[in-house]
Amino acid sequence: MKFVWGFIWTFILVHMLTYVAGSMLAAEYDFKTASILGIGAYILVLVITTILPTPASAEEH
Template sequence: MKFVWGFIWTFILVHMLTYVAGSMLSAQYDFKTASILGIGAFILILVVSTILPPPAAAEEH
């Protein structure tokens, strides 16, 4: 379930970023390009999360 929500949030945030950046550059919004970037960003996040080691448990005093 965390992968589904991760994909949804990544997809939405990349679309928002593409829209805002395009507006700042006076470029036209393209759904196809934003979708490809969103999928690529999600795959990159998955790869990085599998490469990084899990965080160490904090010592309790």
């Protein structure tokens, strides 16, 4: 379930960022481009969380 919510939040936040950045640059909002960037950002988040080590628990110290 955390993967589904992670995708939803990443997708929404990237769309919001694309809209705001496009408005600041007086560019047209494109749903397709924002969706591709959202999927790419989610894949990047998954790769980063896989590479990073998990924190040690209190029992291991």
